[in-house]
Amino acid sequence: MAADPYLTGAYAPVYTERTELSLPTEGELPEELDGLFTYIGPNPVVPPTGYRARHYAWFRQDGFVSGVRLSGGRADWFRNRWIRDRRVCRAMGEPRPPGPRHFLSDVVHTNVICHGDLLLALVETGCLPARLTPTLDTVEYTPLYSGLSNGVSAHPKLDPNTGELIMIAHTPLHTWGEYLVIDPQARVQRSERIEFGGRPLVHDIALTEQHVIFFDSPVRFQPSIAIRGQLPYRWDRRHQARIGVFRRDDGPRSIQWFEITNCFVLHAVTAASSGDHILLRALRYERMFDHSDDPLAGGGGLLWEWDLDLVTGAVRERQLTDRMQELPRLDPRTVTADSRYYYAITGSSEAIAQRQPTGILKHDLLTDTTVVHDYDRTGGSPTEAVFVPRGAAEDDGWLLHLLYDTERDMSKLIVLDSRDVAAAPIATIDLPCRVPSGFHANWIDGASIEAVDAALTEPSL
Numbered sequence: 100m101a102a103d104p105y106l107t108g109a110y111a112p113v114y115t116e117r118t119e120l121s122l123p124t125e126g127e128l129p130e131e132l133d134g135l136f137t138y139i140g141p142n143p144v145v146p147p148t149g150y151r152a153r154h155y156a157w158f159r160q161d162g163f164v165s166g167v168r169l170s171g172g173r174a175d176w177f178r179n180r181w182i183r184d185r186r187v188c189r190a191m192g193e194p195r196p197p198g199p200r201h202f203l204s205d206v207v208h209t210n211v212i213c214h215g216d217l218l219l220a221l222v223e224t225g226c227l228p229a230r231l232t233p234t235l236d237t238v239e240y241t242p243l244y245s246g247l248s249n250g251v252s253a254h255p256k257l258d259p260n261t262g263e264l265i266m267i268a269h270t271p272l273h274t275w276g277e278y279l280v281i282d283p284q285a286r287v288q289r290s291e292r293i294e295f296g297g298r299p300l301v302h303d304i305a306l307t308e309q310h311v312i313f314f315d316s317p318v319r320f321q322p323s324i325a326i327r328g329q330l331p332y333r334w335d336r337r338h339q340a341r342i343g344v345f346r347r348d349d350g351p352r353s354i355q356w357f358e359i360t361n362c363f364v365l366h367a368v369t370a371a372s373s374g375d376h377i378l379l380r381a382l383r384y385e386r387m388f389d390h391s392d393d394p395l396a397g398g399g400g401l402l403w404e405w406d407l408d409l410v411t412g413a414v415r416e417r418q419l420t421d422r423m424q425e426l427p428r429l430d431p432r433t434v435t436a437d438s439r440y441y442y443a444i445t446g447s448s449e450a451i452a453q454r455q456p457t458g459i460l461k462h463d464l465l466t467d468t469t470v471v472h473d474y475d476r477t478g479g480s481p482t483e484a485v486f487v488p489r490g491a492a493e494d495d496g497w498l499l500h501l502l503y504d505t506e507r508d509m510s511k512l513i514v515l516d517s518r519d520v521a522a523a524p525i526a527t528i529d530l531p532c533r534v535p536s537g538f539h540a541n542w543i544d545g546a547s548i549e550a551v552d553a554a555l556t557e558p559s560l
């Protein structure tokens with residue numbers, strides 16, 4: 100029997116926590132690049148054997164976060180640490196971190212963000228966030244600074260103008276989701292229910308200055324599959340895909356539904372308001388989790404556009420490109436604006452189905468043109484690229500991403516110039532091990548890291 104694809108190659112687990120202070124660097128790291136690059140995904144603390152290896156459930160494994168601290172033109176350190184969930188603490192002989200979980204599982208493995216002075220690892224479907232130190236140790240599970248009563252989304256959107264963190268949280272325990280607005284001090288400001296009438300997988304949202312937009316697809320929670328240990332979401336033909344739109348000020352009571360051709364969307368790209376219309380772009384799949392729980396089995400998503408008429412309720416939809424792609428990222432300063440550019444991983448359908456994306460793309464939505472940094476010739480496979488602003492213009496910045504060196508079975512951190520994505524990297528940092536492929540990358544700037552550090556060292560009042 101062939102090994103599970105998530106136990107081999109770029110996804111194969113690693114079983115050692117490391118700290119490395121000496122990181123060989125090629126090229127010139129920009130001095131202004133001051134912050135922490137993070138990457139997180141599932142990685143089992145105990146090697147799976149027997150049944151657990153034969154029926155390996157990648158998405159259920161323990162959260163494992165890796166980080167590279169950059170400052171003053173240097174790579175200061177690399178660290179990787181498991182999030183201290185119940186299983187990890189048992190395996191490592193450590194006490195469990197304090198704080199409420201509010202869910203059956205305390206595995207947290209999908210994203211790392213900083214909000215207020217909290218560095219947080221996130222997971223959707225119910226469990227509260229895990230609070231981390233700037234060196235990625237787990238401090239506690241936290242309901243934030245005030246009353247987070249259910250779980251969070253792993254894809255909150257930060258409004259760069261108001262400093263609000265906005266999300267739709269969902270859990271298989273309820274047929275409703277929760278619209279959450281978190282203020283800049285990490286306190287829950289609004290918490291309002293959205294009636295789904297079922298248990299859909301709502302992974303991401305899009306945001307404008309006035310609206311929240313999300314997909315309600317036929318991918319639904321299936322309890323019988325959950326019991327078998329597989330990803331408990333499957334395509335359910337009884338449901339019709341639709342897009343939900345509501346005003347941020349009115350909340351979900353103003354929700355408007357737009358029925359669309361059946362599909363699934365994991366990640367939104369951007370949304371823009373224009374008069375009574377919202378133009379939504381996202382990466383679309385014809386089907387998802389139909390016969391398998393592997394999201395990559397059918398290749399990547401395709402860029403589509405939905406033009407939503409808020410007055411008539413009409414929707415026009417069309418495909419914009421035929422290039423397979425996933426993990427789209429924006430300049431964080433344009434999250435609520437009409438973004439012109441986005442960045443994503445790409446590759447042929449075969450390459451993505453084999454979990455080996457081969458390039459990083461930059462797409463210009465205005466001119467409908469794409470530039471690709473292609474690693475195909477050198478045998479490397481990139482993971483999600485995060486945009487770090489440099490100058491004032493929307494695309495003036497750096498793109499940071501991990502690259503799996505397939506020949507050496509090691510990872511590198513790559514810095515690309517986002518204005519010249521196809522050019523050779525500005526800098527390449529050799530990491531001391533492979534970072535197992537997972538979910539999401541992020542960048543926490545130096546000032547935020549200092550605030551996180553200060554909050555942890557100040558005596559509590």
Ligand SMILES: [Fe+2]
Nearest residue numbers: 254302366539
């Ligand atoms: Fe995601």
